Amino acid sequence: MRILVVEDDETLSDGIGKALRLENFAVDIAHNGEDGRHLGATEHYDAAVLDLGLPKVDGITVLQSWRTGGHDLPVLILTARDGWAEKVAGFKAGADDYLIKPFRVQELIMRLRALIRRSSGHASSRINCGPLMFDAQIGHFEFNGLPLRLTAFEWRVLSVLILHKETVVERRALMERVYEYDADVDSNSLEVIVGRLRRKIGQEMIQTIRGRGYLLTENNN
Missing domain, CATH: 3.40.50.2300 (Response regulator)
Incomplete structure (x- = not known):
């Protein structure tokens, strides 16, 4: 964010x-x-x-x-x-x-x-998406009931995705909410961050919507 x-x-x-x-x-x-x-x-x-x-x-x-x-x-x-x-x-x-x-x-x-x-439309500070929980009031993530260790960039990406869970977040919009104005950003940096997140919470939770962006979902079908 x-x-x-x-x-x-x-x-x-x-x-x-x-x-x-x-x-x-x-x-x-x-x-x-x-x-x-x-x-x-x-x-x-x-x-x-x-x-x-x-x-x-x-x-x-x-x-x-x-x-x-x-x-x-x-x-x-x-x-x-x-x-x-x-x-x-x-x-x-x-x-x-x-x-x-x-x-x-x-x-x-x-x-x-x-x-x-x-x-973002959430009345409660605790936002759940399957085994993933985000306490938006303290900025804390848990996965399967255990604290989830994240880098700053991973936290920014995942917090945006869970605030808009089950909704496609456009790639450009996600990039703009992760990096500061004067940041030197590699073209594939977002994909690298998403790849690291998938290794931590499972490949199926973050779906790539080709030509658009990413979707955080608890629906594995």
């Missing part, structure tokens, strides 16, 4: 990015509203963290631009503005959640996970 962080405080944004990467997320960071607006409109993200007091273009304008452009990524506003009027403006512009600075990074991560889960 991939997160966009739009925050002009470089120390804070770098700290958020580091914490998210430790939880296996891919992270892109923009330090002004102009760059953030462009990335959110042209790249595929599972969620965005958006400051309001940004240089060049303010956060409310960025959010309004995304929404009027039809971009429905979940957005968590992160700001020091704690007045009721600011919160109302944020939600009216299309925000999904609102967190006031100072904050605990772990709370930010938990809120993002909840936003991503709900936007």
Whole structure:
């Protein structure tokens, strides 16, 4: 899964990015509203963290631009503005959640996970697909009741697939949610990751849909 962080405080944004990467997320960071607006409109993200007091273009304008452009990524506003009027403006512009600075990074991560889960249509944090279980609130996988050890890239691929289980995830969309903006990506890297996952959970669970992408399924027929 991939997160966009739009925050002009470089120390804070770098700290958020580091914490998210430790939880296996891919992270892109923009330090002004102009760059953030462009990335959110042209790249595929599972969620965005958006400051309001940004240089060049303010956060409310960025959010309004995304929404009027039809971009429905979940957005968590992160700001020091704690007045009721600011919160109302944020939600009216299309925000999904609102967190006031100072904050605990772990709370930010938990809120993002909840936003991503709900936007994928899951009411419960525990998502099952046959012998595979994903606790979306803590980012933990189990297979046949035992913890599943995954690399960061494997976790990103499998988390996207299980959030959209029994649905074909287009190859391009999956690639865009696994790698960061400036990553140097080999053309067959996704296939390599999927191959490693199949060795861990079984060949039959991840099906290749030729010309389209991948399907995580518990139906082995």
